[in-house]
Amino acid sequence: MSCPDFESLSAEVDGELTELEAAAVRSHLDGCDKCRTRRIELLMLQGAVRDASVVPLASDGFKARLLATVRKRRRALALRVGLGLAAAAAVAALLLPLVHSKDVVAELVGDHLGTTVTGEEPFDVVSSDPNVVERWFEGKLDYRFRIPRPTPARLLGARLCNVGRRQFPLASYDREGRRVSLFALGTAAGSGQGACQEGVRGFTVCRQAAGGIEYMFVSDYPPPEAKRVLATMLSELL
Amino acid sequence: MTENELLTLAMSTANRLKRFACHLCGDADGAEDLVQEGFLRALASRAQLRDRSRALPWLLMIVRRLFLEHHRRVERQSQLLEEDARLMDPPIGNLEEEMLRSTLSEEVSRALAALPEEWRTCLLLREVDGFSYEEIAQIVECPLGTVRSRIARARAQLLISLHTYAADHGIDQGARR
Numbered sequence: 001m002s003c004p005d006f007e008s009l010s011a012e013v014d015g016e017l018t019e020l021e022a023a024a025v026r027s028h029l030d031g032c033d034k035c036r037t038r039r040i041e042l043l044m045l046q047g048a049v050r051d052a053s054v055v056p057l058a059s060d061g062f063k064a065r066l067l068a069t070v071r072k073r074r075r076a077l078a079l080r081v082g083l084g085l086a087a088a089a090a091v092a093a094l095l096l097p098l099v100h101s102k103d104v105v106a107e108l109v110g111d112h113l114g115t116t117v118t119g120e121e122p123f124d125v126v127s128s129d130p131n132v133v134e135r136w137f138e139g140k141l142d143y144r145f146r147i148p149r150p151t152p153a154r155l156l157g158a159r160l161c162n163v164g165r166r167q168f169p170l171a172s173y174d175r176e177g178r179r180v181s182l183f184a185l186g187t188a189a190g191s192g193q194g195a196c197q198e199g200v201r202g203f204t205v206c207r208q209a210a211g212g213i214e215y216m217f218v219s220d221y222p223p224p225e226a227k228r229v230l231a232t233m234l235s236e237l238l
Numbered sequence: 239m240t241e242n243e244l245l246t247l248a249m250s251t252a253n254r255l256k257r258f259a260c261h262l263c264g265d266a267d268g269a270e271d272l273v274q275e276g277f278l279r280a281l282a283s284r285a286q287l288r289d290r291s292r293a294l295p296w297l298l299m300i301v302r303r304l305f306l307e308h309h310r311r312v313e314r315q316s317q318l319l320e321e322d323a324r325l326m327d328p329p330i331g332n333l334e335e336e337m338l339r340s341t342l343s344e345e346v347s348r349a350l351a352a353l354p355e356e357w358r359t360c361l362l363l364r365e366v367d368g369f370s371y372e373e374i375a376q377i378v379e380c381p382l383g384t385v386r387s388r389i390a391r392a393r394a395q396l397l398i399s400l401h402t403y404a405a406d407h408g409i410d411q412g413a414r415r
Contacts, residue, residue, distance in 0.1 A: 006327060007390035014364060016371050016386065038330050045393060045400075049365045052346040055260040055269075058252035062270045066248050069278050070241055103240075110242025 003035050004028060013042045071159075104163050105216070109201045111161040111170055112181040112218040123157030123172065133158045137169055143213060145169045145184050148233040152176055175229070180219040182233065188214035194230050196223035210234040239284050239293060247293050248277050254367060258298055261362050262305045262355070272308075276301035295369065295376045302359065302377060328397035342400055349399035357392035360385050 004012075004025050011017050012025045029036050125136040130147035133155065137145045140160060147155065153175035160167045161183070171182045185207070194208035194217075204226045206217040217230040248255065252273075259269035259276075280300050287296050350358055359378060363369045371389075375382045 006394055007387060010390035010393050011371075011386050014371070014389070034330060041330065041397060042393060045396060046365055048343065048346045049350065049361065049396070052343060052350055053257070053261065053362055053366045055257045056266050058256040058270075062256065062273075063249055063252050065270070065274055066252070066277055067245065069274055070245050070281065073241075073278065073281055107240055107242055110240060110246065113242065113246060 003032060006038075009035065009039055009042060013039060013046070105205060106201055107163040108161060108168060108170075108183055108216065109203050109205060109218055111159075111163075111168075111183075112172075112179075112203065113201065124159040126157040128155045130155055133171060141167070141169060141184075143184075143187050145171075146211060146213070146237050147171050148182065148236055150175075150229075150233040150236075153180065153233075175219075178220060180217065180221075180229070182230075183216040183218070185214040185216050187212055194227045196227050198223050206230045208234055211237045239287050239290055241281060241284070243290075244277075244281060244284055244293070244297075247297065248273075251294055251297075254294070255297065255301065257366065258363075259301055259305070262302060262359065263309075264351075272305055273301055276304050279304065292373070292376060295373045298363075298377045299379060303379075328394045329401045342403065345400060345403045346396070349396050349403075352399070353392050353395060357388045357395070360388040361392040364389055 008017065008021070008025060012022060015022075017025065029039060125133055127133055127136075130149050133147050134145065136158065137160075147158070148171075149155075150173070153173040156172045156174055156179075158169060158171045161170050169184050173180050173182070188209035194206050196204055196206040198204050200218075202220075203218050204221055204223050206219075206223070206226045208215055208217070208230055211234075215230070215234060217226060217233070219226050219229065221229060255273045255276075256266070256269050259272040260266055263269055263272055276297065280297050283300075287293060350362075353361070356378065360374055363374045363377060364371075369377070371382050371385045374385045378385065
């Protein structure tokens, strides 16, 4: 075999030749000093290019800007929807079953994840005082979002999450170093026992009605513990 | 792909996105603006993404498209260079690894910066990010054979530049064609 062209040697070091082509090149390399030397240079060049291509890591501020991009877009979308729908209440009623769809739950779990991926707090209201947070939600929802005051958890802040054309309030807590999120899904009849599902995008999701509101609790606790934590949080609201 | 899935992807690959954009536009601040703008466009057009396993190459493709929209002149220059260039056979010499990593490291950076954008982008997507030729073809929107050719041309040009520099500075005495 005559010497392979430079392009073939280049593709060979990348493992991008077919098995047949690669076997032919390897066989040739065994008996050709010139091509072996060229191949070694290509391999060394790979390392040199990698060394020369170091750039500063993405800052936390950069990640926060990406997150803000999503939130700004959602707000703009919600505003457009709000302006365009004269019969918003009727539409909201029609969309209520969406709350129970897997996609909506997955989106909300994504919002929980969004509160954990940056060092900065992506909240609309930042406060450890439940009264402050409850007041912030006044007039924004057609029901009262009551904020539990659980111990040992510490309230970090809250925000409104847009999923589809609905908004869901989220309160975020730090509980013994773990981030947990409490959503309100809407009004519900009375109170009830909690139910949990494990492995929703890697988190445990529990739901329970209390004081006429259906709550959803997202955490990385195993289901029995998550259910107990949620029940404790909501007990004071009854 | 949902907004949150796209956000999770962008967060988890923020360093790669920034590095890619930085190599395109040449400065860190401009790179962050470029990625943010690309991310916004990706959010708006995420329904076009059919294969979720190709989400990162798709996002990089959008970032590069944006860059090219802002730098049409650069793109035309690259196309001219590519059309004119013939794959040259670089000399074979005694470049050594230590030499490349120390004496010639600045020259590697200079030679990389001097490459046509399309060659450099294909090469860095391969060397730094480890993408396959098929994935690179998706990102830069060209046939797989063109990717293979661009990477080879980029390497050939780098070797020519490094051998020339080494010979001029008495480092590489044994170069031969």
